[in-house]
Amino acid sequence: MNYRTLAADILEGVGGEKNIATATHCATRLRLTLRDDAKANTAAVEKLPGVITVMKAGGQYQVVIGNDVPTVFAELGKISRFGGDDSPVEESPAKGNIFNRFIQMISAIFSPILWPLAAAGLFKAFLALAGNLGWLAPEDSTYVILNAAADALFYFLPLFLAITAAKRFKANQFTAMAIAGALVYPSIVALNGTQANFAGIPFSVMNYTSSVIPIIVAVWLQGYLERFLLKVLPSAIRNFMTPLLAMAIMVPLTLLTVGPATIFLANGLSSGITAMFDFAPWLAGAVMGGFWQVFVVFGLHWGLIPVMLNEIATTGYSVMMAPLLPAVLAQSAAMLAVAIRSHSAKRREVAFPAAFSGFLAGVTEPGIYGVNLPLKKPFYFGIAGGAIGGAIVAMGGSAANAFVFPSLIGLPAFATIGSFITLLIGTAAAIAIAFLLTYFFGPRETPDTVDAGSPDAAIARVTAGATSETDAAAENAPGNVIVLAPVTGTAVALSEVPDKVFASGAMGSGLAFIPEQDTVHSPVSGTVQVAMKTGHAYGLKTDSGVEVLVHIGIDTVQMQGEGFAAAVTRGQRVEAGDLLATIDRAKIKDAGFNDMTIMVVTNTKKLTAVVPLGQGHMDHGVPALDIEL
Secondary structure, eight states, X not given: OOHHHHHHHHHHHTTOGGGEEEEEEOSSEEEEEESOGGGOOHHXXXXXXXXXXXXXXXXXXXXXXXXXXXXXXXXXXXXXXXXXXXXXXXXXOOOSOHHHHHHHHHHHHHGGGHHHHHHHHHHHHHHHHHHHTTSSOTTSHHHHHHXXXXXXXXXXXXXXXXXXXXXXXXXXXXXXXXXXXXXXXXXXXHTTTSEEEETTEEEEOXXXXXXXXXXXXXXXXXXXXXXXXXXXXXXXXXXXXXXXXXXXXXXXXXXXXXXXXXXXXXXXXXXXXXXXXXXXXXXXXXXXXXXXXXXXXXXXXXXXXXXXXXXXXXXXXXXXXXXXXXXXXXXXXXXXXXXXXXXXXXHHHHHHHHHHHHHHHOOOHHHIIIIIHHHSHHHHHHXXXXXXXXXXXXXXXXXXXXXXXXXXXXXXXXXXXXXXXXXXXHHHHHHHHHHHHHHHXXXXXXXXXXXXXXXXXXXXXXXXXXXXXXHHHHHHOXXXXXEEXXXXXEEEOGGGSSOHHHHTTTTOEEXXXXXXXXXXXXXXXXXXXXXXXXXXXXXXEOTTOOEEEEEEEESGGGGXXXXXXXXXXXXXXXXXXXXXXEEXXXXXXXXXXXXXXXXXXXXXXXXXXXXXXXXXEEOTXXXXXXXXX
């Protein structure tokens, strides 16, 4: 995969750099806020190699890539002003309702630290397991050092959130870090739980280590304060007085008002969630386990991540996270069942690694978009397994004592709270339900199934139609094969075709023609392997095993056969120069499509050479390609 090319193609597909207001990424998606959604060519972006799908949710244009998204994001930063921790990020335009804007804000703040956060949580989980098993004693210096490495990100979480929140709210990052640093300053932490006063104003001191909401609100207010100060302060003192006043005002203001208010609300939220799990744990677990992956699909899970982090900060564990383990592994089990039972090699190529990624790392989006959602039933079966497993897990009182991606490797985080045995039973039940239902009742698919409505259907069928015998013939037959021009018109290089699949040569070498007549002829003698019902594409095989695709027009499959009259059928023997189809070029152009005819040798890689014999005007039937077997 050429990640630089992919980043450039995505940038072009969404309407260019000027159409992007903000850019960030999460575990599997590029998350873009576009100024004008109408300028994005979603169909083109979805076709790019390396792109799984495109989602529009939470006011964001989300390009789902999978585990390689950090690399693509880094390459994006090399060719645009976006990408990387230091890239300038503009304030995103308000789009959608309040809930959408909230999800967009949380996503932008947490996305840059999501992987380090998950890694630190996993580190803490394994360290806790080592302590529980007696491998390391808490007073041992080795344990102390490792615990500092694992816990530092969580302890000083306000500092990290200060950076990302400052970028989001267009505040000074270092001033924001100074404010966050004051909240976790040792002398302030030592006052936790006591009554203090500031300039005679009494207030209760809270513990802000590992907190989430206070610093986000504080930096949001800081942004407004700084913009006001920059406007009213004289230029001679503006540069140093703005951060000075921001720190002098925001630290006391946060400790007196913002902090206590948000901590109170956060504690109330955690208590409410805990009460829900105490009152009807099976119901709460079923809802979380059943609908978590639905939340992920629409990007709504970002609204719950701060709640889970707040739970861990206030109570030491999160009951909301436990049902997520069966939810994630159930979808992964459904992917595995598809990988085993599907007859489509293309689907299996996606399903196997996606299932592995889901089980091991808790990253399910590649499999959700590439396997379960397109087939529907596996996704539904995964929801059923997650709901039942989530109910069982919640009834056992399970919870996570660290923020981890729900996965097999994250199991230690769930080992110390509640019944670990019940957690394993519920998770196993979810896996079994999703796997067995998908295995026995899921779609089997036919070999190399391709959507007949896809513009690439003819290409896929010609490529899939090769047999070992014809491959051997193409590899072993001596001599040359001359391929004739299929139409009368102007021959041009494939690089000039306004379709990246053909222009890149990914489907093979060949030529394209700008037709001047309404007839298309066979370029070789052989057998018709593919004759699309829409009449726009034909696949031919010579006796020596050469495979030639004649594709009439760009995206003309969407015309559903209007303007095309096929003269041959599949399995028919044709001679070079025989009529393949009659077309109505005027009708194609009136429909808004390009009538360029593309001719490619789809098994080019199995041949010694495919040499175009010139460009410019050609009559149909004259030599166009010289193939050396």
